Amino acid sequence: QLQLVESGGGLVQPGGSLRLSCAASGFTLNYYTLGWFRQAPGKEREGVSRISSSGGATHYADSVKGRFTISRDNAKNAVYLQMNSLKPEDTAVYYCAAAPSWSWPVPWSAFNSWGQGTQVTVSS
Secondary structure, three states: OOEEEEEOOEEEOOOOOEEEEEEEEOOOHHHOEEEEEEEOOOOOOEEEEEEOOOOOOEEEOOOOOOOEEEEEEOOOOEEEEEEOOOOHHHOEEEEEEEEOOOOOOOOHHHOOEEOOOEEEEEOO
16 A cells, blocks of 8 residues: 655744755655645645655756755655745645656655654744
8 A cells, every 4th residue: 555654844933944854655756756745735746856766856846946856765755845934925735746757747646645743833
């Protein structure tokens, strides 16, 4: 059974940092494009960042470019999201997701395995 489990969310002040982690079980991440999504209250879920199966290519939403960094460790079957210079508008539930594809780029709609989400709150 495919399972993704996020951790690392919490409450942080504006300008602070958090590092989200996502551990996979039940499948090997090597053959998947991985991504992070978020959903703020009253808003649609949006794609934040994605990384190719090899880790050699990444993409970021304009709203987080230059502040967030996605990375993966295929040996540990994990994906990470380093979030710096956090803003109140980054407050959301963050989800990691996987798309079974080696191609790049993979459309946001291709992600079909999801974690349960972790809450990130940016507030003073």
